[in-house]
Amino acid sequence: MIFRTKNGALTLSSNLFKTLTSFLNSSPFSSIPKPNFSTPRRPASLIVPPPPPTTTTSRTVSSSDFNTICSLLISSQPHQTTTNIDDLLKGFEEKLNSNLVLQILMNYRQLGRIKTLEFFAWAGMQMGFQFDDCVVEYMADFLGRRKLFDDIKCLLVTVFLHKGRVSCRTFSICIRFLGRQGRVREALCLFQEMESQFRCKPDNLVYNNMLYVLCKKERSEELIDFALMIFRRIELPDTYSYSNILVGLCKFGRFETALDVFGEMGRAGLVPTRSAVNFLIGQLCSLSAKEGAVEKVRVKDAHRPFTILVPNVGANSGAVQPAVAVFWAVHEMGLLPSTFVIKQLISELCRLGKMEEAVKLLKLVEGRKLSCVEEGYSIVIQALCEHRLVEEASHLFGRMLSQGMKPKLVIYNSVISMLCKLGNLDDAKRVFEIMNKKRCLPDNFTYSALILAYGEARNWEDAYGLLIEMLGLGLSPHFHTYSLVDKLLRDNAKLDLLFKLERKLDSQILQKLCKAGELGAAYEKLKSLLEKGFYPPVYIKDAFEHAFKKSGKLKMARELLQKIDNDCKPDETEIRSSE
Template sequence: MNYKQLGRSKALDFFSWAGFQMGFRFDDCVVEYMADFLGRRKLFDDMKCLLLTVSSHKGRVSCRAVSICIRFLGRQGRIREALCTFEEMESKFGCKPDNLVYNNVLYVLCKKESSGHLIDFALAVFRRIESPDTYSYGNILVGLCKFGRFETAIEVFGDMCKSGVVPTRSAVNALIGELCSFSAKEGAVGKVRVRNSCRNFTILVPKVGGNSDAIQPAVGIFWAVYKVGLLPSTFAIIQLLSGLCQLGKVEEAVEILKAVEGKKLSCVGEGYCIVMKALCSHGHVEITSHMFGRMLSQGMKPKLAVYNSIICMLCKLGNLDDAGSVFKMMNKNRCLPDSMTYSALIHAYGGAKNWEASYGLLIEMLGLGYSPHFHTYRLVDKILRENGQMDTCLKLERKLETQMLQKLCKDGQLEAAHEKLKSMIGKGFHPPAYVRHSFENAFRRYGKLKIAQELLRTTSETDRT
């Protein structure tokens, strides 16, 4: 074990000399150490030769030494050699495999083998284990999920629970994650056979929702491991919450979120965002209100998506007072609204024929630099005209045109900016000084200052007239 002082060559020479002196009848720890020593240096031929030499001299080869060889060979993708070592260990080394050997073989077959052709062999190896342990179950479950054998994986998980073995966290993550992914894929498209044609053919059509048959086992697995004090990774939990919400099973998602919430995981905030959006999209006002209050009471800062979902839901239901309160709370909590927030409120107040609120929100929206959708602007313009607010209509149009001009200048769209300013002049709209300055700077950057100055001169002459 002093190879760091001896060097690799001298360490190997000393081992060979000692082996011939002692007939290679070493203690197990020495053979195991040398197998690990050779495996780490990728001397795989020497590693196998070590086992054969010790065995041929009537020395003892332990299961641990064989398992070390299998693991190192598997890590380097030498799957066939690892399996050959496993199959020959009784005949060549006189060593009966134990759980450590089986677990390393399953590790190679399930985690390192990528084709999937040997998954049935892995399952057969697993069935040979008299008392599978946590790692036995963990490896086979990961392999079955990896290669899409979900029904068998669920069956193995059930057997594991009956035997009282707690699964590894990686196995739970694989089970829940792959089942959720399968559910999402199953819900994406479906095959439909068309027969009312000269030639039968199959087309793919989108499905609504997903495959609830795949998500339910994932939910069962979550609760089973939760009862024994084990939680999946944050990524797997988010996948599970997203899958349930996509299928409309929001109540189940809420229960899982409440269970996870007490563990103070980093996924709680994102989980609330997913669940709140789903609750709002399904119009569950009472549960949404309860969950929103729960967020605030625990000191969470709701994200913009949560506020938008609540405001949009309340606006659709015509509850403008509560929508306005949530909007004020949003500003108070320093969560900056976006164009979706303003659009929802403007359309809601517009539907209620409240021109003052709609106009005020649109002006505020423009002030933040957001460009309203054409239908949003037309709605406010229509309400203003119906209420005889012609001056306000002109003011709104002027502000919108000015913002569009400024945006074109900022994006470097000179031709469009030039046409926009000409159109504004034709309507009698004259941009303020800061917009003219932006217009000049945009044209100056591209060496076209004279064109900008000529048009601005026309504006100045019109102002004097």
Template sequence: MLYRRCTKHGALCFLLPRFHSSFPPLDSTPRTPKKITVPPKPRTRRPTSLVSPIAQVSDTVSPEVNLICSLLRKHSHQTLSFDNLLLRFRENLNSNLVLQILMNYRQLGRIKTLEFFSWAGLQMGFKFDDSVIEYMADFLGRRKLFDDMKCLLVTVSTRNGQVSCRTFSTCIRFLGRQGRIREALCLFKEMESKFKCKPDNLVYNNMLYVLCKKESSGQLIDLALSIFRRIEFPDKYSYSNVIIGLCKFGRFETALEVFGEMYRVGLLPTRSMVNVLIGKLCSLSTKEGEVVKVRVKSTGRPFTIIVPNVGVKSVTIQPAVQVFWAVHDLGLLPSSFVIIQLISELCRLGEMEKAVEVLKVIEDLKRSCLEECYFIVIKSLCKHHLVEEVSNLFGRMLSRGMKPKLSVYNSIICMLCKLGKLEDAEKVYMIMCKKRCLPDSLTYSVLIHAHVEARNWETAYGLLLEMLGLGWSPHFHTHSMVDKLLRENGKMELCYKLEGKLDSQILLKLCKESRLQAAYEKLNSMLEKGCCPPAYVRDAFEHAFEKCGKLQIANELLEKIDKYKRPEETN
């Protein structure tokens, strides 16, 4: 017998010797977005190379298959030997019959499936079709029986003469997935020398997949690049695996050179490669602009400080943009996350024209990231005070039925107020209220400051009252500006009314926070000034003290409030 039971793995180990063990120049003129359609994701598994699939067995199951499977399920080594059980089927064995039985492994179990394959191999001298060997290599790899998988290759090569490239690629891929990089590389090197099998693109691609995606030390990236150069006609998966590996280990210049070769050949890259290349370049650009170390030598004891790297143009964002337009010309776009990353980095660097061009491309495709990209570009345009561009993009957002975020409205209102365009700021504010986007304290503060500078006391006073009515506490500077403007215009009654509302707002906040001492002092000062809080504030004050068991302390002030109200009621 050529096999024995392995007690460690519960499998069959064959008793045979083991293995030892660059871009074309881009025009400076603005690009016209090219309308492309992104094909839907296929439901079937994508191929790793242009090779013929595994031969399919016929749909009709012969009676012999059902009979053999039934016998194997009931078989026990104690009742009858395995060879005697299947002796009558020896003459009818063929690759198709063996493959159909192997595909019933869910019914047979792992042990009996392996035992049947070993028995059939002995009867047929392991002269199976490639489909059977490929299936068994996949079967053993999925169950991490790598010793059996290696012995399978040796057994078949010594009996049948040659193993198919698909079988080698399957073995290499499973070894790489489990981190057995050296074993996969050893098997790849022995293909021609030991097994007399010349690797095809499928084998090369799986080897590159192992070296570039699964190997984490970076020591074999040069070997992966040399293997890539050995491929006579590399396909898109060959290029993509190498580029991902080069980006993974920081070899961006070489990655861009390889991508340039791929672009000139006209091969469509994989989406994962595009995401990795553009994403890594954008991340590198962000790191370049974060901070810079500056050595201060003007003092007696020199020291180093870290300051923001302001005003320094990134050298990696331009290649990222070139890659984006190159893959766009080939009919492909990166993922939504990478598009947002690219637009964000362009806006951070002030490359607004390029950011708008990228935005127009994804606008035609109705991508899920369109709204987020609009928000990023509009807020960046507001920082640069580009009113016309902001107006165009904001109008397109509304015409497409999008709902801008509060931060977008605030950015536009802040820009318009700084430029003195109060009427336009009021229009944006009205649109904001119409779209049911509630303003916050920043929205009111910006509008109030702008109207105070324009000496519009009525509008400033109305906005401040509206702000207090919504529960927003204005900054002290905001209140003092409005108060000063009202006094200049002789509106003392409004000043007292505004002061009372502000004190009531502060008192209500102190009661909610259970700051009893501060709330007591605040109410006392209000009563000394002759200001009586509203009924809901009085109730909140009483409830806060009652909750803490100190209602007796608050009764003195509550009685004063009642005295203020009685004359008003009699009048």
């Protein structure tokens, strides 16, 4: 790695350039001011044109030279000194060129990291670091992937001091790798010294990678203004320039500026990346979702601090409209956001009651045959049912069935609940029958909505039938649901059915207690049933016996089981005599 001493001199302790110390100390370029990566400065206003590229004469790479050098390096001992490498590769100095060096470097899997770096240092000394751009770029990528950032800095300094060319692509590689590791300040410092110290004017690739680091990797908001300034310095921003700054502006809540930049991009005839569109629309939907949300605010000025709930309104009003505008704008450009973002936008439109726009969006999704069609139908139908728009909900529900889709339970429940609340019991019953034909099992919500609706209509027969069916499926009715049916049966003097309903419910409760392993509660429940003269069915008795036997407490249950057997025998005799 490269360090700067108190007197400003550079000392080298890098694996890559440890063999170059004596060479650099005697170099005529050692008096040139070295770049400083430690303290960031503002970019120089004076743009120095880069020197003309200096490339070695391209020669055809001899496979024999390549194979011989690789074989010698592989067979040599690790950590060879410079003198040993000179002796090892003696006679190959005149055969070196950028193409040969690049091919040997690309054979790093056989050479290993240490020998690859030692060969590059030796080849650089032989060629005066007058490599083609591809060699320096490859080494920058090689070091960056291994997180050898001090070696990267040493590479740039060494090539520059020997009047070698450091290309814009090399700088962009270094900046991107630094940013990926969260070393944003170092990346920014390298970008700032690119012109002033290395005399290399940034191109779009460098600008884009710097914007990528500042907008996507930087976590604090303090550098977003600097990123915007860098963006304005680009003469001809491209798709990635606009996309990176869009993400950064949305990330730190600069939505108005982001929408202005998006408009500029459209006027320039450029299409943003899909990730930038996803981020822009997603953040706008999230901002809109905060409308009307309640936030906790701590009041500390009072004698006793307390917390109040404050609605978050006003500032975020209408945030969903720009999201819709961005969606249709990119749609005209031939681009659509991800299915997740589309569902997020549809959900937000439904939450705000903008059903026409949500349905329009759903039709587009259906036309494009996207994977989120069924989920989109589910979101919109639920919203239509909540707003009790019967015709629209019924139309979409029928269309969903005609297209061969399988509505989920939540859709059936929404439609049935809406119809029940409006008193359309025939339509609700028809949807319930369709639900059974489609083999979608109803749940407590389904049965409760229908039973309550039939209860309000004083239809005890259908209410009782549905409750019995509900208990047969092992579902537990809500207290109000059961009380309603109980009252209907008493009002209509159906005491026999009431008695049957009570036995059915008690049997189910006892079975659930046995399955849950609550043996004490199960014992007390069965005991109370027997005291009332209720005898559970055979399958409930077996479940009770199995639960106690499994836990090793069968002796405790013997008394109740024996009582059931004894009490049931007279009943069977009476039944035979009655026959």
